[in-house]
Structures are given as C-alpha cells and as structure tokens.
Amino acid sequence: MTNTTALPKMLRLTDPGLREQLEALPDSTALIGISTNGTAIAVDIDTAPHILVCTGTGGSTTILRTLTAQFLHQGAHALILDPKLLPHLWAKDLPTVTHRGNVAGIHDALVGLAAELQRRINFDGDLDDVPRLMVVLDQADTTLRQLTRYWETFRQKDDPKQSPAVAALEDVLYAGRQARIHVLYNGRAVDGGLAPAAREQFATVILARVTADTWQRLAPIAGPAPKSSAHPGRAHVIQEGTAHPTQVLLMTDAEAADWLAATAAGEN
Template sequence: MKKTALPTMLSFAAADLREQIEAMPEGTALIGISTDGRAIAVDLDADCPHVLVCTGAGGGSTTVLRSLTAQFLHQGAHALLLDSKRISHLWARGLPTVTHRGNVAGIHDALVDLGEELARRLDLAETDLDATPRLIVSVDSANGTLHHLTRYWEKFRGTDDPRTSPAAAALEAALWAGRAARVHVLLDGTPTISVLGAAPHELFGTLILARVSATTWQHLAPPAGPTPKPNRLTGRGHVIQHGEAYETQAIWMTDADVVTWLTDPDDAAR
C-alpha cells in the first residue's frame, strides 16, 4: 500500500484532528494516523481490552498514555493513574474522576482497592455493569512500579501472607478479567511471564512500540514480523493489532490541552 507523508507532529490543537477525536464512539480512542493514511484507533469493546505501550528514551510513552486516558475520560470513564515518577502526569491531579497515585504505598493500596472493585463489578448484573463507568488503569513506568511494589511487600509481608504482592496480583487479575468488568489497563513497560503470568501478546490486543531494540520487538510482538528500522521523529512508532504493524504518528496532547478539554470543553473547542 502506498505510504503517505505524515506531519512531524499531530497536535490536538488542530481543529480538524480534535473534531475527529471527539467523533470517536464511546470506548474507542484515536492513537494516531498511519503512513497509509488511515486512522489507527483502539476499541476496548472489540478485541482490544488492554493496551501496551513500550518505547525507548524519548519515544513518547507518557504522551500516549496521557492522550488515550484523556480521550476515555472525555467519554465518561473514570481512571486510576499510577505515576511512580510522581511528575509524569501532573495533569491528573484534582480531576474529579481520576485517582492519581505516585508513592509506592499509595500505589499498593490503590491496586488492592482495584482488586476489590474488580470483584464487585464481576458480581454485578449485566444491566448494572453497563451503567457503571468504564475504569481505565494507566500504569506509567510499569517495570519500575512492579519492582517497587515487590520490595514494598517484602518489607511488610507477614509470615502468613502470600509471597506475591497483592497489588501485583490485583493488576494481573485486572488484565485477565478486565473485559468482563469494564476495567481496562493501559500499561507502559515490558511485561514478562514471571511478572504477569502470560506472554504480552496474549494480554494486550494493541501494542504501541517506538525506538525499541530488536530483542524487545521480538519479545513483545513476534507475530508482527522483523523489527522495523527505528524512526527518531517525536511521536513516530508502530501500532501492532491483529499481528500487523502500522507505522503511525501519534497524537500530541499537552498537559494544558488535557486539563482544558476535560474541565472546559467549550473553551477547548474555540
């Protein structure tokens, strides 16, 4: 298929792009535009209940998490945002439908609460579940976060407690049962079988990779074929869906874009 020259940046500030984003159906978010000219989106209710984002340095993983989370929030979802760096998602602080946690104790407790919420949702009747807001769990720097959670649990675990961190167990449960509970994980990292109990391509219907090594590509997306040449453009990467890789320019949304859009959408539209 003929490739299309893409702009070096797809800014949410562009009126036509914002209109396209706002026209997406509930549960669907625009990732970006591919080099064959098509809109590349994730549909959480189809075959993509969770999204994995993995990039090298400067690859834009935080921007992608911000863009996707913001789009689902705009559609009425709630979000649990785990920000172990404490500064990557300052836009989320103070928003009424977002729980933002940064320190390891807060992340641990939030994930334990997530496990309880998951169980509650799974017990709901279908009509009650449909009326329950979708819950987006955004995990920035997941590898480091899971490492800190493991060490935290080792420090406080009692002799009769399970060896596995209940926070990590709750995250794994959300990945396996999330579709049935309207809980969806957007995870930034390189999960391994030892941590989450399955190969990444079994847990995530959509993968967004940028500036990754050949080893990482083959670990995360073996069905998508050989590792493509890296592209140093900001926001340029590959989206893997159904075993196919699409070179894509991702949407750029600033913290200010998101806060204004979510708190005063009429102002954002001007």
C-alpha cells in the same frame, strides 16, 4: 522497507478538524494516530481492553496522557499510578481522576482495585451505566518490582509469595474487559514480574525506538523489527499481529487539561 513518506509530520489536538474527529468516535474508542495510507489507527477497548506502550527514548508518558484524556473526555474515570506523579499533574484537578504515587499508596490502590473488579463482576445490573475505569500504570516495570520488594518487607509466613498488588493487576488483565476496567501500561511487561499469560492480554501494543530484542519480546508475530525513526510521534501500532507505521497523536499537558476542563463545562 516501510514507506513512511505519507505520514503527517505531526498530529496535534489543534489540527483543523481533529477535535471533531475525536468527538465522533464511539465511547469505547480512542484515536492513536494516522497510518502511512492516511487511515485512522484507533483502539476499541470493548474488543482490545488493554494497551501496552513502550518507547526507547521517552514519549510513552505523552501517549498515555493522550489516550487517557480521550477516555476521560468520554466519561471514564482514571486511576493513575506513577511514583513520579509530576508527568500527570495535568489531571490533578479532575474529580474523576485518582492519583497514587508512593509504593504503599500504589499497593493499596491495586489491592482495592481487586475488590472493585469483583464488585463489578458480581454487579446485579447493567454495567453500561457504570463508568469505565482506566488504570494508568506509568513506569510500570519499575513500579511492579518495587511492589514485590515492598510486599516482602511485611509478608508473613503463610501469606502468598506473590505481591497481592501484582496479583490484582493480573486479575484485571484477565477479567477487566467484562468489568469495564482497562489497563494502560507503560513498560515492557517482561521485567516487572507479570506472568506470561497476563502479558498476552495486551491486544494493542505501541512501540517506538525499541531494540530488536524488545520488539521480538513484545511483537513476535509482527515480523522483524522495522527501522526506527527519531521523528517525534513516530511509532508502530501492533494490532492482530500487524504492525502499522503511525504518526501518533500527541497532546501536551495544557492541551489535555484545557480540553477536559471544557468538557466538564459542557463545551466541545
């Protein structure tokens, strides 16, 4: 049995020294949380470009917010795709964030993303000066199913069967790393129509309170599903086939908005 007694009870932006720890991270790295042995569990999107988050009883949106806010703080831009939109109002006034909520808007945004991916791949210069783009896909499985149905409403006889929006997302999963485009996906990625090879591009997977079946689908090489915890912020972070019991950093709407407003004002 995994010993979780060493995990902190909570991990918040207001904890002493936490902001300073985030400030010290490289621009490609975000803190996910603290593991049982007290070490930081982070993700470097230069080496693990895409992140999947799946929680059984809520909390995925909060984790997406916490990760997105860190990358925005580092100078990234974000494309937030969510039919509900309300969970991401914390970012509505940020000039580096674009929101799309209805299915037509999400479809057009992803089709446009395919062109941006190609533009960046063909860019004749150093992409280090091009802002990273975080594609934040909340309620992702449902959204991809909606995109597939939407495409069927106007697809012509000679058009491809697959939704071009879903195809664009798959292209980003395959080639996003070289273009500095990264996907944060809230869902199982097995119910929305993504090809198996595209699902395998999620090198970091964050799971909390999921069923044994979902664990085996999303983390098959990490061993059997561990016992779930109902404690807020408890999760397992799977990286390179190893599951790390982790207390995840949780950032509220107000904390994220205030932190990024201070960032824009040149404050820490």
